[in-house]
Amino acid sequence: MKHFLRGSSGIIFLILSTLYFPVLAQTSLKISGRITDAATGEGIPFVSVAIRGKTAGTTSDEKGQYSLVTTQTGDSLLFSSVGYQTRSYPLSSAASQTINAVLTSAANRLQEVKIYAKGGDPAYRIIRETIRRRDQFDPDQLTAFQYESYSKVEAYVNNFANKRKKGRGGGPVGKLLSKLPAIYDSQGKPAVPVYVSETISEYYQRSNPQKTKERILKSRASGVGVSDGGVAAQLTGSSFQQYNFYRNYISLLRKDLPSPLGQAWQAIYTYRLIDTVAVGGMVCYQIDFEPKRATDLAFSGTAWIDTTRLGLSQIDARIDQRANINFVDEIRLEQEWEEVGDSTQTNPVRLPVLTQLLIDTDEPTPNAPGALVRFYMAARNVQVNRPQEARFYEPPLELLEGYSEKSPTYWQNNRPENLGPEELRAFEVVDSVRNVPFMKVLGEIVNLTMVGYYSLGPVHLDVGPLLNSYAYNTVEGHRLRLGLRTNTGFSRRWILGGYLAYGTRDQQLKYGMNIDYVVRKKPYTIAGIEKTYDIERLGASSENLGGNTIFAAYTRFGTLRRPYRQESQTTYIKSELGKGVTQTISLRNRTFEPLFPFAYSVNQPDQITSSFYRTTEMQFETRFAPGALMIQSENDRFSVVGSSSPVVTFRYQLGLRNVLHGDFAYHRFSLNLRHSFRMGVLGRTRYQINAGYIPSTIPYPLLYIPLGNETFFRVENAYNLMNFFEFVSDRYVGVLGEHNFEGLFFNRIPAIRRLKWRFLATGAVFLGGVSEANRTLIPPTNELGQTVLGFQAMSRAPYVEVGYGIDNIFKVFRVDAIHRLTYRNNPNVSTFGIKVSAWVNL
Numbered sequence: 001m002k003h004f005l006r007g008s009s010g011i012i013f014l015i016l017s018t019l020y021f022p023v024l025a026q027t028s029l030k031i032s033g034r035i036t037d038a039a040t041g042e043g044i045p046f047v048s049v050a051i052r053g054k055t056a057g058t059t060s061d062e063k064g065q066y067s068l069v070t071t072q073t074g075d076s077l078l079f080s081s082v083g084y085q086t087r088s089y090p091l092s093s094a095a096s097q098t099i100n101a102v103l104t105s106a107a108n109r110l111q112e113v114k115i116y117a118k119g120g121d122p123a124y125r126i127i128r129e130t131i132r133r134r135d136q137f138d139p140d141q142l143t144a145f146q147y148e149s150y151s152k153v154e155a156y157v158n159n160f161a162n163k164r165k166k167g168r169g170g171g172p173v174g175k176l177l178s179k180l181p182a183i184y185d186s187q188g189k190p191a192v193p194v195y196v197s198e199t200i201s202e203y204y205q206r207s208n209p210q211k212t213k214e215r216i217l218k219s220r221a222s223g224v225g226v227s228d229g230g231v232a233a234q235l236t237g238s239s240f241q242q243y244n245f246y247r248n249y250i251s252l253l254r255k256d257l258p259s260p261l262g263q264a265w266q267a268i269y270t271y272r273l274i275d276t277v278a279v280g281g282m283v284c285y286q287i288d289f290e291p292k293r294a295t296d297l298a299f300s301g302t303a304w305i306d307t308t309r310l311g312l313s314q315i316d317a318r319i320d321q322r323a324n325i326n327f328v329d330e331i332r333l334e335q336e337w338e339e340v341g342d343s344t345q346t347n348p349v350r351l352p353v354l355t356q357l358l359i360d361t362d363e364p365t366p367n368a369p370g371a372l373v374r375f376y377m378a379a380r381n382v383q384v385n386r387p388q389e390a391r392f393y394e395p396p397l398e399l400l401e402g403y404s405e406k407s408p409t410y411w412q413n414n415r416p417e418n419l420g421p422e423e424l425r426a427f428e429v430v431d432s433v434r435n436v437p438f439m440k441v442l443g444e445i446v447n448l449t450m451v452g453y454y455s456l457g458p459v460h461l462d463v464g465p466l467l468n469s470y471a472y473n474t475v476e477g478h479r480l481r482l483g484l485r486t487n488t489g490f491s492r493r494w495i496l497g498g499y500l501a502y503g504t505r506d507q508q509l510k511y512g513m514n515i516d517y518v519v520r521k522k523p524y525t526i527a528g529i530e531k532t533y534d535i536e537r538l539g540a541s542s543e544n545l546g547g548n549t550i551f552a553a554y555t556r557f558g559t560l561r562r563p564y565r566q567e568s569q570t571t572y573i574k575s576e577l578g579k580g581v582t583q584t585i586s587l588r589n590r591t592f593e594p595l596f597p598f599a600y601s602v603n604q605p606d607q608i609t610s611s612f613y614r615t616t617e618m619q620f621e622t623r624f625a626p627g628a629l630m631i632q633s634e635n636d637r638f639s640v641v642g643s644s645s646p647v648v649t650f651r652y653q654l655g656l657r658n659v660l661h662g663d664f665a666y667h668r669f670s671l672n673l674r675h676s677f678r679m680g681v682l683g684r685t686r687y688q689i690n691a692g693y694i695p696s697t698i699p700y701p702l703l704y705i706p707l708g709n710e711t712f713f714r715v716e717n718a719y720n721l722m723n724f725f726e727f728v729s730d731r732y733v734g735v736l737g738e739h740n741f742e743g744l745f746f747n748r749i750p751a752i753r754r755l756k757w758r759f760l761a762t763g764a765v766f767l768g769g770v771s772e773a774n775r776t777l778i779p780p781t782n783e784l785g786q787t788v789l790g791f792q793a794m795s796r797a798p799y800v801e802v803g804y805g806i807d808n809i810f811k812v813f814r815v816d817a818i819h820r821l822t823y824r825n826n827p828n829v830s831t832f833g834i835k836v837s838a839w840v841n842l
Contacts, residue, residue: 031091032067033100035060035079044103046334046356047081048417052088062358062372079103105277123271123287130310131261137311138246139351144206144387147379149214150416151237154426155195155223155373193430195223195373200414201237203379204388211393214239218405218414222430224443234631235640239397241377243333243355245315249678250299252333253359255325256678258298260289261312264680268298279313280338282306294322295747299333311350312337321362324743324756326811329362340382349384378416394578395523397629452549453485460489467549468499471556475535475563475595477505479556493518501534508565510534524630524637525575531568535595538562539705539725551715555724562725562789564701565593576637580628584621589614589660592701597789599782600699609779613699616662618654623647646675655696666696670704683744687737688717694730697773700791704729706766706799714816714835719764721801721820721833728791729768736764740807758807762816767798797822813838 035047043064050057051074060066073091077099080086084103091097135141199219205212214237243250248262258268274286284304291298299317306313319331334356339348357375405411433439448454452465462485471479485497498513516528536542539562540555572586591614599609626645630637648671655666670692678684692704706729708722709715717736741759746752770793778790805816816835824831 029071029073030067030069030096031077031099033065033098035064035066035081035101035103037084038102038104044081044084045332045358047079047084047101047103050078050080051091052076052078062360077101121272123273123285124266126273126285126287126305126310127261127265127271130305130312131263131265133310134246134261136309137350139205139244140207140210140247142205142207142349143385144204145349145351145382145384146202146204146386146388147382149199149201149203149237150378150380150414151197151199151201151241152376152415153195153197153373154193156191156193156371158191158370158372192433193426194433195221196426196430197221197223198411198415199237203237203239204393206387206393209390211390211396212239213393213396214398216397216399216403218410219403220406220411220427222427222434224430224434224439231631234397234399234629237397239629240640241355241357241375243335243352243357245303245312245317245335250333252331253325253328255297256684257319258681260299260301260303260315260317267681268292268296274302276307277304279304279306280336282308282313284313291323293747295324295743295753297324297743313350324747324758324808326756326808327362328359330358330360332356332358332360340384351379351382351384353379353382380416391578395576395630397631398522455487460487461485462487465549465553467553468556471553473557473560475506475560476503476508479503495528503535506535508535519573523576523578525573526637527573528571530570530572533565533567535560535563536566537724538564538701539708544705544707548715548717551709551711551718554711554713561596562598563595564598565591565595567591567593576630580624580626582623582625584619584623586619586621587616588619589616589662592699597782597784597786598701599779599788600777601779609782611782613663614661615664615702616656616660617666618656619651620654621649621651623649644675644677646673648673655698664696664698664702666694666698666702668696668702669693679739681744683739683741685737685739687735689733689735691733692729692731696730697771697777699777700728700770700774703770703774704732704768706732706734706768709835712834712836714814714837719766719799719801720803720816720835721818721830722766722799723826723829726792726823726826726829727766727768727794727799728770729794730770730774732766732768734764734766734768736762738762756808756811760805760807760814760816762803762805762818764801765798766794768794770794792826794823799823 031049035044035049036042037044043060043062045060045062045064047060047064047066048057049060049066049068051068051070051072058066058068076088076090078086078088079101081103084105087101087103089099089101091099139145197220199221200217202215202217203212204214216234216237219237243252245259245261247259248264249256250259251257258264260269260271268291269289270292272288274288277284277286284306287303287305288301289303290300297319299319301315301317303312303316304314305311314337315333315335317333317335319325319328321329325331335352336354337350338353339350340353355375355377357377359373361371434443444454448464448466452467453462454464454466455462464483464485468481468483470481473479479501481499481501483497483499486495490496495516495518496514499511501510502508503510510533512530512532512534514528514530516526519525519527537555537560542552545552545555568588568590570586570588572584574582574584576582592612594611599611600613602608602610625639625647628647629640631640651668651670651672653666653668655664655668656662657665670690673689674686675688676684676686694703705725706722706727707715707718708724708726709718709720710723714720719734719736739761741761743753743756743758745759746755746757770791775793778788780788782788800821801818802821803816803818805814807814809815814837816837818833818835820829820831820833823829
């Protein structure tokens with residue numbers, strides 16, 4: 001199997017490991033023991049244990065212990081593992097047997113080889129030459145390759161029954177977990193499975209142009225809080241499990257881990273040549289590597305490089321809790337590379353065919369349970385240099401109809417190796433765990449927290465979002481809101497939703513409703529209509545806020561300056577056109593009814609003014625996101641951006657006068673670019689650019705209002721020391737940037753490096769202007785004689801703010817200090833501010 005991984009994200013963060021445990025039947029055969037390394041005496045994890053000639057088998061846990069319960073018998077027990085010689089032990093007729101196996105490394109020592117080099121360990125010369133030749137072995141350099149992928153994910157909660165400090169057990173959580181269905185290891189310790197999945201897919205990759213595709217053929221998944229197995233299958237398939245050590249960085253748990261075979265090798269790692277050994281029939285250099293500083297976010301481990309072609313044959317890479325990753329005690333990534341394709345080639349291609357990833361989480365508190373997760377990935381039927389047509393790779397991630405397969409016979413016949421009885425039993429136990437009332441409630445809480453909706457069960461309705469249920473502000477008083485939407489149980493094509501809101505002060509009923517229909521799923525196309533009547537505020541409307549749901553909910557509180565009522569009707573159609581392009585076309589009609597003194601000149605020579613207007617506009621939006629993967633749920637799509645390519649969105653809005661009573665004809669052009677890239681050992685930079693032009697004369701609420709932030713917490717897409725509605729522009733450009741140095745500085749300060757703080761630098765610049773025609777469109781008074789509230793246009797000087805911050809405080813909080821450098825004399829502004837944000841961060 002090939003696995004050169006790009007991303008790991010998704011649905012598993014509470015998670016764990018591989019403990020495979022037996023339950024005795026009265027007439028069964030029980031075999032248990034421990035598997036150790038002949039040289040070191042340490043336990044060997046992931047060893048396959050099977051009765052010769054039978055299907056019964058199991059796998060050793062992370063300590064090398066195993067237990068097998070079966071009714072099958074045989075003459076011997078086989079032990080096999082990557083990097084070790086296969087060994088068999090005879091079986092007796094006893095019903096219960098203990099067999100402690102000792103395995104010898106397959107890297108058999110050859111005759112002594114002496115290597116002399118000037119200037120240090122000869123490993124540096126070998127690694128330098130290996131990196132120089134990496135284009136010969138880097139899978140990304142192939143014209144194309146494809147394979148059949150099998151992936152398995154297992155997650156367990158364990159260690160909740162262990163004795164802790166002062167003799168205490170696992171606390172109240174541990175006592176609760178002890179009552180759940182579990183499986184047991186050979187020492188009688190329980191582990192509660194919380195997620196198990198298997199996926200079979202086809203993975204394709206080509207270069208020139210660079211494209212990937214994965215077709216999910218079959219999958220089964222079961223877990224606490226997992227309601228959509230299709231989403232789980234896509235997030236745990238090969239597209240998110242590509243680990244290629246020939247790349248400069250390995251993306252794992254949203255971290256950029258420098259590869260020991262990457263360009264930064266000499267700046268980050270130290271190397272030591274251990275021996276010259278035989279691995280998989282090839283003579284290899286065995287080279288140990290470790291970070292120069294233990295707290296750096298880097299691997300330690302061993303690589304085996306063949307002596308003939310200097311290509312990677314095998315690697316065992318680890319990260320322990322000293323590295324700057326939260327909630328992780330240890331990560332272990334093992335990979336085996338083999339020659340694939342046409343064996344008659346002079347230089348046969350070598351690809352990773354087996355990958356095992358183990359994540360052991362750290363205990364957040366002394367009495368907290370442990371968590372372990374294991375990924376197993378294998379490739380078969382590998383083909384190289386047979387590219388498909390470019391259009392074949394669209395969409396990049398495809399979930400086939402009828403992907404759900406629960407038949408045990410199918411999986412027994414199609415997985416690359418047989419699972420032992422304990423592994424198969426994990427599927428049964430996890431179903432029992434998820435149906436325990438407490439775990440069902442826990443799953444609902446997780447879903448409510450992450451998604452914001454609570455399922456009403458058999459009526460196929462969800463209620464929410466939770467964040468929008470209540471607010472208090474100066475216009476509405478106490479705002480109460482109830483929202484409903486249909487879920488997948490209602491329909492796979494139709495999505496209905498709506499809400500009602502009421503303010504105790506204005507005593508006005510607000511509402512919204514929408515109907516969406518999935519026209520087709522390949523290419524994905526959805527059409528819908530929406531109607532709303534609600535209160536908005538200039539500078540913080542739903543259009544300005546975008547998808548920032550927490551910030552949007554917060555702006556409903558407090559003093560609403562320049563509020564207005566808006567009635568809006570929208571019809572749209574959205575389709576994925578391939579190559580990362582998504583096109584949206586919509587028609588929107590909306591009103592503007594101000595709740596503050598406002599007016600605009602309808603006919604300037606006659607001094608006719610109005611405070612109410614209606615607009616009708618066509619909107620064309622094109623989003624280009626190369627490398628982004630679209631995840632398909634039953635009737636929804638969402639994007640996972642997993643590449644270093646920028647995401648560009650272009651929008652054109654055409655105002656239609658006298659169409660559906662529209663009052664204005666206008667043009668609006670806008671461009672948004674978001675990008676994130678690695679700057680080597682210096683960390684990661686994220687930035688976004690917004691630019692726009694409105695060559696029309698229209699009232700200032702229709703011009704561009706940059707998003708300010710008057711709250712105490714930091715908002716990523718806002719100018720954090722700019723007030724709401726501080727500036728208005730009809731031509732503008734803005735840049736927001738952030739650079740995260742990660743542990744570059746704090747890891748070198750002994751007093752604070754154990755805190756795992758991360759230093760950041762931020763900056764924001766906005767430059768805009770307003771035409772004279774749009775300035776003079778605002779009269780001094782409205783029809784009631786009230787003084788019209790105007791707006792401030794920028795001078796030639798840009799708005800500038802800079803900041804610096806510390807992230808990962810208590811593994812959750814981030815604190816930014818921000819300085820406002822320009823327009824410091826504007827009324828009611830802050831020239832310096834402390835902004836706080838919080839999230840669970842790895």
